Amino acid sequence: MSLLTKLYHRLSLPLLVTVGLAFAPASNGAVTSDRELFLKAEKLAKIGRFDRDSAEAKQLENYPLFPYLLYNQLSVHLDKATDADISEFTTRYPNFPLEALLRYRFTEQLGKRKAWDQFLTYYDTLNSPNDEMQCYYGLALFSKLRVQETVELAQKLWQAGESRPDECDPLFRILRSENGLTSEIALNRVLNALENSNFGLSGYALKFVKEDHHKRVADAARATYRSHYKALKLGSAYTTEERARIQRIGLSRAYRKSPYEALDLLIKLGDRFDLSDSKNIHWITKVGVRVAKELKSGDAKKLADLDPTFASSELTEWRIRLALMDQKWNHAADLINRLPKAVLNEDRWRYWHAILPGNQDRASILADLSNNRSFYGFLAANILGEPANLNHQSAPFDSQLQETLKSTPPYIRIQELLELDRYTVARSEWNSWTETMSLSERHNAAHLMQQLGWHQQGILAAAFDNLWNDMELRFPVVYQEWFKEYSARRKIDPIWSHAIARQESALFPWARSSAGARGLMQLMPRTAKRTAKSINARYLQADRLYEPEYNILLGTAYLGQMYKQFKGNRAHATAAYNAGPHRVNSWLKNRKDLPLDVWIEIIPFDETRTYVQNVLSFAVIYSIQQGNEQALLTGEEKKGLKLASR
Structure with a gap:
C-alpha cells in the first residue's frame, strides 16, 4: 500500500476525534457546504491530519479543489514518500499545476537521501533546477562513475561570484580531489566575485590562483576594485x-x-574602452542614460564625448531628449537622423521627426501616424483635428469551444478558486491549463476569464499573445457607476479616472504593489488615510482599500486634488499621481514654458513617462468605447503644443 493510499485512511484514534470535531455539522442541522468543508479539511491537510475515510471528506471527492487537499497532505509527509506515491498522484491528476512542484520537492528529498538511481530519473524531468539541485546531480553522476561530467558541472558551479549552498561542499571536495580546480577557474571566480561586489569571496578564490599571470590579473582587478581610477593604468600585459x-x-x-x-x-578611458564589446556598450548606455536623466543642459557635451560614434541607440534617444529640453530643434533633428532605422521607424521618433521645424513631409507623416493606436498616433490625430483610430477587431468567438473549455477540470478549479479569492493559485492553474493551447483556444479562454470577472487575467492574456486589437478584452468597462459618481464629486473626468485604474491595477481589486499600494487605483495606506481625512470619509483599516467602491471613492478624491494642484493639466496631474507631486514640481521647475509634448517626453522616470502616455491614451480608448469620443488632449492642454501649432 503506497503512502498516498495510507494517508487516505484513519491515522489514529486522537485524530478521529480531531477530524470529527473539525467536520461537525453546522448548528440547527444545516448541511455544511462543500466550500466550507474544504476550508476546514484544508487546515487539517496542511498539518498532515486529513482523514480520507470520514463521511464529510468523502463528500468532497467531487469538489473541484479536492486535489489540493491530497497535495497538502502528501507534502507534509514528503520525507517518507515513495516513487509510487508521486506516480499515483500524477496519474490521478494529470496537468495539475502543483504536480511539477511536488515532483521537484520529491527530487530534492531523493538528493538528501542519496537515492541516486531514482534521483537521476526524476532530475531529467525538472525545469530550471536550482544550484542545490545541480549539486545533488553532480554527486549522482559521480556515483555512476561519470567523473568527467561531474568535474565539468562542479567547475561551472564553483566559479559563481556568490557563495554556494552547503549541499555543494561534497561536490567541490570531489572537484579538488580530481584536480579540477585549476588556476584559470580560480581566476574566473575572483573576477566574478568582484563583478558581483563580493570582495571577500574574491580573496577566498585568490587562494587557488597559482599561475603568475593569473595572479597579476587577479591583483590588478582587486586593486581596481578598491580604487577605480587604476583602470586607467593597466599595461599591455593583459588580454x-x-x-x-x-x-x-x-x-x-x-x-x-x-x-x-x-x-x-x-x-578618460576613451578609445581604450572597446565599443566592439557588447558588454561595454551596455556600460556606456547605463552610465550615459543615468546622467542624462539628471536633465542638466551642461551634460549634453559630455554625453557626446562619451559616445561620439552613436554606438548606443538608447543613449542617442536621451541626447535627443536633452536637445528637446534645451529647445535646440535643429540639433534634435540631426540626432534623430542618427538613430538606427528600426528605432527611427517607431511612432515616437516619427512624431518628433515630423513635428520639428524644417521637415517638409510633416503633414504626410502626421497623417500616416494618426492611423496608429498609440500615444503618438492619437497625438498626431489631435493635432490634425482628426478622430483617433481604435483599430478594434472583434474576437472570433467559438461558442462550442468555449463550452468545451468550461467543462475542463482546470476551468472548474479556476472558477472555484476565484470564489475563494485565491487569485495567485488561480493564475498557476491558468498558466498550466493554457500552456499547450492553441492561440484560438487561449483567446477564447481569456474571454471566459473576463466573463468570470477576472478582468486582469484577460488583459494579461491579451498582452502575452499580442492580441492588441481586441479592445473588449484589453479595456473592459467595469465599475462605471462608481467612477461616474465619485469623479463627479471631484469635478474630474470619470473616463480619466477609469484609465488611471486600468493602468494602475489592470482593474484587479486585490492588486498590491511591492511598495504596499492597494486596490484598483493603487493607493498607499498613508495617502488613503490623509485623503479620507480631507474629504471627511471614514478610514478604519488599510484592507478596506481592496473594496472597489471605497478605493474609487478615495482614489478619485486624490486624483482630484492633483488635478486642482496642477491647474487642470491632466498630464502633470497624472504624473503626480504616479510619482508624487513633489517630483512633478521639480520637473516643472524652470521648465513650465516647455511645449507639453516635450515636457512629457523628457520625464526622467521611464515608468512615469510611459504611465502618463498610457493613461492619456487609455482615456481616448475608453471614450470611444463609450460613444463619447474625445481627443488625447483637451483644448486647454493642446495650447501647450507650441511646436505643433506653428
Missing part, C-alpha cells in the same frame, strides 16, 4: 578580455559612488 573585465570592475565601483564618477572614468 583584451582581461583588460575589459578589469575596466568594468572599476566602472561598477565608480558608478556605485556616482554616475558622474563613472562618466568621468569612461571619458
Whole structure:
C-alpha cells in the first residue's frame, strides 16, 4: 500500500476525534457546504491530519479543489514518500499545476537521501533546477562513475561570484580531489566575485590562483576594485578580455559612488574602452542614460564625448531628449537622423521627426501616424483635428469551444478558486491549463476569464499573445457607476479616472504593489488615510482599500486634488499621481514654458513617462468605447503644443 493510499485512511484514534470535531455539522442541522468543508479539511491537510475515510471528506471527492487537499497532505509527509506515491498522484491528476512542484520537492528529498538511481530519473524531468539541485546531480553522476561530467558541472558551479549552498561542499571536495580546480577557474571566480561586489569571496578564490599571470590579473582587478581610477593604468600585459573585465570592475565601483564618477572614468578611458564589446556598450548606455536623466543642459557635451560614434541607440534617444529640453530643434533633428532605422521607424521618433521645424513631409507623416493606436498616433490625430483610430477587431468567438473549455477540470478549479479569492493559485492553474493551447483556444479562454470577472487575467492574456486589437478584452468597462459618481464629486473626468485604474491595477481589486499600494487605483495606506481625512470619509483599516467602491471613492478624491494642484493639466496631474507631486514640481521647475509634448517626453522616470502616455491614451480608448469620443488632449492642454501649432 503506497503512502498516498495510507494517508487516505484513519491515522489514529486522537485524530478521529480531531477530524470529527473539525467536520461537525453546522448548528440547527444545516448541511455544511462543500466550500466550507474544504476550508476546514484544508487546515487539517496542511498539518498532515486529513482523514480520507470520514463521511464529510468523502463528500468532497467531487469538489473541484479536492486535489489540493491530497497535495497538502502528501507534502507534509514528503520525507517518507515513495516513487509510487508521486506516480499515483500524477496519474490521478494529470496537468495539475502543483504536480511539477511536488515532483521537484520529491527530487530534492531523493538528493538528501542519496537515492541516486531514482534521483537521476526524476532530475531529467525538472525545469530550471536550482544550484542545490545541480549539486545533488553532480554527486549522482559521480556515483555512476561519470567523473568527467561531474568535474565539468562542479567547475561551472564553483566559479559563481556568490557563495554556494552547503549541499555543494561534497561536490567541490570531489572537484579538488580530481584536480579540477585549476588556476584559470580560480581566476574566473575572483573576477566574478568582484563583478558581483563580493570582495571577500574574491580573496577566498585568490587562494587557488597559482599561475603568475593569473595572479597579476587577479591583483590588478582587486586593486581596481578598491580604487577605480587604476583602470586607467593597466599595461599591455593583459588580454583584451582581461583588460575589459578589469575596466568594468572599476566602472561598477565608480558608478556605485556616482554616475558622474563613472562618466568621468569612461571619458578618460576613451578609445581604450572597446565599443566592439557588447558588454561595454551596455556600460556606456547605463552610465550615459543615468546622467542624462539628471536633465542638466551642461551634460549634453559630455554625453557626446562619451559616445561620439552613436554606438548606443538608447543613449542617442536621451541626447535627443536633452536637445528637446534645451529647445535646440535643429540639433534634435540631426540626432534623430542618427538613430538606427528600426528605432527611427517607431511612432515616437516619427512624431518628433515630423513635428520639428524644417521637415517638409510633416503633414504626410502626421497623417500616416494618426492611423496608429498609440500615444503618438492619437497625438498626431489631435493635432490634425482628426478622430483617433481604435483599430478594434472583434474576437472570433467559438461558442462550442468555449463550452468545451468550461467543462475542463482546470476551468472548474479556476472558477472555484476565484470564489475563494485565491487569485495567485488561480493564475498557476491558468498558466498550466493554457500552456499547450492553441492561440484560438487561449483567446477564447481569456474571454471566459473576463466573463468570470477576472478582468486582469484577460488583459494579461491579451498582452502575452499580442492580441492588441481586441479592445473588449484589453479595456473592459467595469465599475462605471462608481467612477461616474465619485469623479463627479471631484469635478474630474470619470473616463480619466477609469484609465488611471486600468493602468494602475489592470482593474484587479486585490492588486498590491511591492511598495504596499492597494486596490484598483493603487493607493498607499498613508495617502488613503490623509485623503479620507480631507474629504471627511471614514478610514478604519488599510484592507478596506481592496473594496472597489471605497478605493474609487478615495482614489478619485486624490486624483482630484492633483488635478486642482496642477491647474487642470491632466498630464502633470497624472504624473503626480504616479510619482508624487513633489517630483512633478521639480520637473516643472524652470521648465513650465516647455511645449507639453516635450515636457512629457523628457520625464526622467521611464515608468512615469510611459504611465502618463498610457493613461492619456487609455482615456481616448475608453471614450470611444463609450460613444463619447474625445481627443488625447483637451483644448486647454493642446495650447501647450507650441511646436505643433506653428
